[in-house]
Amino acid sequence: ILNVEQSPQSLHVQEGDSTNFTCSFPSSNFYALHWYRWETAKSPEALFVMTLNGDEKKKGRISATLNTKEGYSYLYIKGSQPEDSATYLCGPSKGFKTIFGAGTRLFVKA
Amino acid sequence: GAVVSQHPSRVICKSGTSVKIECRSLDFQATTMFWYRQFPKQSLMLMATSNEGSKATYEQGVEKDKFLINHASLTLSTLTVTSAHPEDSSFYICSARARLAADTQYFGPGTRLTVL
Numbered sequence: 001i002l003n004v005e006q007s008p009q010s011l012h013v014q015e016g017d018s019t020n021f022t023c024s025f026p027s028s029n030f031y032a033l034h035w036y037r038w039e040t041a042k043s044p045e046a047l048f049v050m051t052l053n054g055d056e057k058k059k060g061r062i063s064a065t066l067n068t069k070e071g072y073s074y075l076y077i078k079g080s081q082p083e084d085s086a087t088y089l090c091g092p093s094k095g096f097k098t099i100f101g102a103g104t105r106l107f108v109k110a
Numbered sequence: 111g112a113v114v115s116q117h118p119s120r121v122i123c124k125s126g127t128s129v130k131i132e133c134r135s136l137d138f139q140a141t142t143m144f145w146y147r148q149f150p151k152q153s154l155m156l157m158a159t160s161n162e163g164s165k166a167t168y169e170q171g172v173e174k175d176k177f178l179i180n181h182a183s184l185t186l187s188t189l190t191v192t193s194a195h196p197e198d199s200s201f202y203i204c205s206a207r208a209r210l211a212a213d214t215q216y217f218g219p220g221t222r223l224t225v226l
Binding site for chain 2: 034042043044045046089096097100102
């Protein structure tokens, strides 16, 4: 069973601040790591999928890194905007399934 | 990105009735579909994984006779909550994946079930 931990649980930042979250997971039998953004009343939206140790992905102001040896991934948001307010979920895949962490709830104040 | 629909978006039913929720991948063939449940202020809890044409694999603690899952085609999976009770009230959300574990899962918008 995968035990996925995300921190912090919630985060309040001002518009323009840069921020980052952590996703920790067991490093053994790892296959892929997914990040999703989930806005209220919408479907979770895929941000990144990473598989290789040292992988870095970027999408606009959002980027992510992956360390499979130590079992963690960071998600960075540069210059946060109110529209970035959402819950950010990470989920490592093992076999057929993906197990999600509890998420980090980001609030960006204008 | 790919689109996954889920129907109904909201359902209210009486205790003892059964409720069926549909999950459809609209523009791709989903080899695997997942059903999650979200409790208030908690994350998505994986209930079961279903592969087209085979029996669903349920997570520990999830009653398969209570939550019937059918994945009859590459674009449709259904979750039936049988003899629903108030404790089954929750947010249920499905996702679909094309092929590999590294493939992106595409989520439906979810179904809010309220059992009176």
